[in-house]
Amino acid sequence: MFKPGEVLVQGEHIAEVGPAVKHPAGAEVIDLGDRTLLPGLIDAHIHLFLHPGAEDLQTVQESVPERTIMATLGARDDLMAGFTAERDMGTEGAGSADTAVRDAIDQGRIPGPRLRISGNAINILGGHEDAIGYNPEQHVLANADYANNADELVTAMRRQFKEGADFIKIYETGPDSVRDGKFTTIYQYTEAQLEAAVKDATRLGRKVAVHATGEPGTLFAAQAGVASIDHADQLSDETMRLMKEKQIFAVPTFTIFEYFAEHAATPQQAAREHQMLDLKVEEFKKQIAAGVPMAVGSDVGPFPHGTQAREFVLMVKYGMSPLAVLQADLLNGAKLLGWEGQIGALEPGYLADVIAVTGDPLQDIGALQNASFVMKGGVIYKK
Numbered sequence: 001m002f003k004p005g006e007v008l009v010q011g012e013h014i015a016e017v018g019p020a021v022k023h024p025a026g027a028e029v030i031d032l033g034d035r036t037l038l039p040g041l042i043d044a045h046i047h048l049f050l051h052p053g054a055e056d057l058q059t060v061q062e063s064v065p066e067r068t069i070m071a072t073l074g075a076r077d078d079l080m081a082g083f084t085a086e087r088d089m090g091t092e093g094a095g096s097a098d099t100a101v102r103d104a105i106d107q108g109r110i111p112g113p114r115l116r117i118s119g120n121a122i123n124i125l126g127g128h129e130d131a132i133g134y135n136p137e138q139h140v141l142a143n144a145d146y147a148n149n150a151d152e153l154v155t156a157m158r159r160q161f162k163e164g165a166d167f168i169k170i171y172e173t174g175p176d177s178v179r180d181g182k183f184t185t186i187y188q189y190t191e192a193q194l195e196a197a198v199k200d201a202t203r204l205g206r207k208v209a210v211h212a213t214g215e216p217g218t219l220f221a222a223q224a225g226v227a228s229i230d231h232a233d234q235l236s237d238e239t240m241r242l243m244k245e246k247q248i249f250a251v252p253t254f255t256i257f258e259y260f261a262e263h264a265a266t267p268q269q270a271a272r273e274h275q276m277l278d279l280k281v282e283e284f285k286k287q288i289a290a291g292v293p294m295a296v297g298s299d300v301g302p303f304p305h306g307t308q309a310r311e312f313v314l315m316v317k318y319g320m321s322p323l324a325v326l327q328a329d330l331l332n333g334a335k336l337l338g339w340e341g342q343i344g345a346l347e348p349g350y351l352a353d354v355i356a357v358t359g360d361p362l363q364d365i366g367a368l369q370n371a372s373f374v375m376k377g378g379v380i381y382k383k
């Protein structure tokens, strides 16, 4: 940490960082006054292809072209909020349309964060993300690709990689329920099936992430060696031990839980969502105490893109220090997204993903909710 701080950017990369750096002749000087410079923020759990409103119906009612246009707007909003790198955890029924969005961003044709994408997520027949409750004659499409055993998992993954996925997202648990303070969730794949998935992804140098909220699904995922356990509402002692040992990240996604609790359709539903959030907060404290490594992901999409810096505020509110949350976001996020040593720090040789906020996020983490300067790869998007 420097005060004052200067960053010299050359092309896409950072050349020098310190209290004062070289000012080469002809360099453009941007004076951001007393604002705080930080590495671009990382959101490890997003959905560009979702927007507020009935999630399950978006697949049914909206065409993939329509959803792709919406995704480009979401990508722009996230970038303008200071998120320069994101991991998209599933198009939810838009197949591999995220490949086009990622590539257009990479080619500089549209503004957006650098992306790691997963295409559709993977799910079992009749599972958490299947289209249940419709007239069977309508043949309503599921929000995820089907795989019912290890062989089918590997086949679905290879198809997704072929179509452009960077990593694989698997639904490992759901639906969830809380009754009398007791949380339960149904698992979808066995440990052996997840292990087969992780093995084939590893063969290609890729990762597997799971939506997993509780036991025994989270234990199966930790045993199989996934890269992250997303939501991670309730973890057993053994799961937490394995996550610490194998450096498997928990991605709590508090913002979506808060949003659902505050935007429930009925008072009964609101009470259920609040009960879930309360349980999650208690469990999060145990996870911090157990040394479970954390990454920061908001699950933005079902709530408006560009507003997800709320996740930092909630992680601090529920027990982490501002510094620990920033390290979880920037350092762990860079590792989880496979950009370790390239993003997540202001250091020579790193990509020039730089943002500025008013105030000191270490004193008030809420400062991250107002990024007023955004640079990605040396290109200024907001000033």
Ligand SMILES: [Zn+2]
Pocket: 045, 046, 047, 089, 299
């Ligand atoms: Zn999600």
